[in-house]
Amino acid sequence: MLNVSIVGAGQTKFGRHDDYGLRELFALSAHEAIEDAGIAPKDVEAAFIGNLSADQFNRQTHIAPMMVDAAGMKGIPATKCEAACASSATALRAAILAIESGQHDVVMAAGVEKMTDLPTPGVIETLAMAADQLFEAEPGITFPGIFAIFATAHMAKYGTTKEQLAAVAVKNHANAVHNPLAQYQKEITIETVLKARMVAWPLGLFDCSPITDGAAAVILTRNKLAKKFTDAPVKIKASVQANDTMDMCDRTDLTSLYSARTAAERAYKQARIGPKDVDFAEVHDCFTIAEIIATEDLGFFKPGMGGQAVEEEYTAIDGEFAINTSGGLKAKGHPVGATGVAQVIELYHQLRNEAGKRQVDSPNHGLAHNVGGSGATAVVHICERW
Amino acid sequence: MGEETTVKKFFELISEQKLCAAHCSSCDALYLPPRLICPNCNRKTTDWTQLSGEGTIRSFTVIHIAGTRYAQDIPYIVAIIGLKEGPSVCARLVGVDPLKPEDIHVGDAVVADFEEIPGLTVEEKDALGIPSCLGARWHDCGFKLLLDSEISDGGNSKNLGYFDKVIDSHIFISSMS
Numbered sequence: 001m002l003n004v005s006i007v008g009a010g011q012t013k014f015g016r017h018d019d020y021g022l023r024e025l026f027a028l029s030a031h032e033a034i035e036d037a038g039i040a041p042k043d044v045e046a047a048f049i050g051n052l053s054a055d056q057f058n059r060q061t062h063i064a065p066m067m068v069d070a071a072g073m074k075g076i077p078a079t080k081c082e083a084a085c086a087s088s089a090t091a092l093r094a095a096i097l098a099i100e101s102g103q104h105d106v107v108m109a110a111g112v113e114k115m116t117d118l119p120t121p122g123v124i125e126t127l128a129m130a131a132d133q134l135f136e137a138e139p140g141i142t143f144p145g146i147f148a149i150f151a152t153a154h155m156a157k158y159g160t161t162k163e164q165l166a167a168v169a170v171k172n173h174a175n176a177v178h179n180p181l182a183q184y185q186k187e188i189t190i191e192t193v194l195k196a197r198m199v200a201w202p203l204g205l206f207d208c209s210p211i212t213d214g215a216a217a218v219i220l221t222r223n224k225l226a227k228k229f230t231d232a233p234v235k236i237k238a239s240v241q242a243n244d245t246m247d248m249c250d251r252t253d254l255t256s257l258y259s260a261r262t263a264a265e266r267a268y269k270q271a272r273i274g275p276k277d278v279d280f281a282e283v284h285d286c287f288t289i290a291e292i293i294a295t296e297d298l299g300f301f302k303p304g305m306g307g308q309a310v311e312e313e314y315t316a317i318d319g320e321f322a323i324n325t326s327g328g329l330k331a332k333g334h335p336v337g338a339t340g341v342a343q344v345i346e347l348y349h350q351l352r353n354e355a356g357k358r359q360v361d362s363p364n365h366g367l368a369h370n371v372g373g374s375g376a377t378a379v380v381h382i383c384e385r386w
Numbered sequence: 387m388g389e390e391t392t393v394k395k396f397f398e399l400i401s402e403q404k405l406c407a408a409h410c411s412s413c414d415a416l417y418l419p420p421r422l423i424c425p426n427c428n429r430k431t432t433d434w435t436q437l438s439g440e441g442t443i444r445s446f447t448v449i450h451i452a453g454t455r456y457a458q459d460i461p462y463i464v465a466i467i468g469l470k471e472g473p474s475v476c477a478r479l480v481g482v483d484p485l486k487p488e489d490i491h492v493g494d495a496v497v498a499d500f501e502e503i504p505g506l507t508v509e510e511k512d513a514l515g516i517p518s519c520l521g522a523r524w525h526d527c528g529f530k531l532l533l534d535s536e537i538s539d540g541g542n543s544k545n546l547g548y549f550d551k552v553i554d555s556h557i558f559i560s561s562m563s
Contacts, residue, residue, distance in 0.1 A: 120451075121454040125455065139478050142453065149465075153444065153445035200448065249473070249475055249476045254444060
């Protein structure tokens with residue numbers, strides 16, 4: 001059982017930011033989180049910052065102290081956490097453990113990525129570095145390609161269809177219409193998805209999350225102090241991270257992520273709830289197939305049923321398991337190192353009943369599922385309303 | 387073969403047109419990519435086992451948008467091949483039309499082949515931004531669809547007509563000197 005709550009949150013708009021660099025994006029999200037918690041930068045005792053690859057995207061290393069400096073913090077431990085697209089969920093987990101250890105009372109967990117500094121081919125190559133460089137990237141795999149391989153396997157084993165994949169994109173775009181911080185606030189149709197330019201067969205452009213700049217930050221404290229910061233803290237009931245083999249070819253199943261199943265199973269145990277107690281979830285839909293697999297790995301639907309579930313609107317905002325009310329990585333955007341914390345910020349707003357037109361009806365529990373690479377890392381957080 | 391089962395040695399063996407997996411003599415497991423320590427029994431893997439190169443397609447994709455390095459190759463197929471001896475490998479699948487993915491099926495039989503290709507000079511690697519550890523040109527390893535119906539399992543025999551079209555295609559797993 002964890003004793004940590006979220007008492008402040010801040011997120012930049014996700015999208016292409018021509019006027020803001022890495023430091024400004026971080027500073028804006030950190031400032032908003034600090035203000036939301038009603039504290040000052042000097043009150044933050046430690047910061048853990050998720051980032052995949054400022055070294056490749058922006059030719060900048062040593063970014064953790066640089067980021068907290070930009071947000072006006074001084075003299076604190078600032079640490080970068082990297083686990084590919086799950087970077088900031090691992091930062092959040094590190095921040096939670098820093099409080100649980102008794103070392104700190106007020107800790108920031110954040111994530112930042114500025115991807116558009118590189119042209120698209122450079123982005124593709126940088127992301128592919130999160131796969132096994134020698135045995136996967138060398139033969140020519142790309143990240144869309146990795147998830148396309150999962151899609152082909154899922155389709156062959158379960159009969160999942162391209163229309164079902166497309167239904168994920170259509171739903172998440174529809175949800176993002178109500179999220180002012182989303183990259184795309186525009187509805188799309190099944191036909192748009194199916195007719196889109198091919199990226200990695202069977203995945204087309206609209207099966208893929210976009211290239212995004214953005215930052216997200218939360219302020220954490222221990223439960224017994226939480227009410228001093230806000231009337232509506234959000235409790236973190238579980239924080240679990242698990243790994244799997246680095247290489248896809250080393251796995252017996254290409255239709256499910258062992259790391260995600262393992263993390264979910266342990267998270268439910270830690271939170272003392274089951275999948276049926278989850279009212280809504282933010283899952284790692286870097287590609288449409290990833291959302292379908294996620295809803296199966298998390299136990300919301302049986303293996304092979306995720307495609308049908310989205311097609312029949314079980315995962316719509318008013319469905320049995322509302323999935324990616326924020327618009328998901330697909331439409332909200334996917335600044336890779338910021339995504340894990342941004343997912344939890346959606347849980348924070350939903351559990352405080354402040355998600356506006358995308359609000360789920362009185363939720364008690366929300367789950368965030370963040371995946372790194374091809375699933376070599378998965379992190380699951382479960383939050384509960386105060 | 388008695389050599390330490392390092393990645394470096396694996397690529398040296400590829401250069402000799404040998405597709406090998408690390409072998410644990412304690413539990414008999416095979417690993418590809420090679421491992422130094424067997425996760426089953428926590429002992430050092432002891433030697434190499436040469437693989438037949440025969441296998442089946444576990445899954446695949448056709449890459450239409452690639453990074454700079456492989457931009458000239460698109461569209462190309464990357465597949466996960468389950469090898470007869472147990473391990474799987476991620477490799478290019480060549481000799482079939484990447485624009486007709488519906489003609490390729492999970493379960494189709496394939497076999498590895500080798501072709502000599504020129505190696506990259508240090509200058510060429512520098513120009514491509516390729517670290518020296520990537521010198522073996524593993525990306526040029528490929529698997530081709532197998533044409534022999536006896537090895538292709540029953541369910542795939544309907545594809546033989548299609549396979550005929552690629553009978554003369556030139557496929558490779560290869561490496562450089």
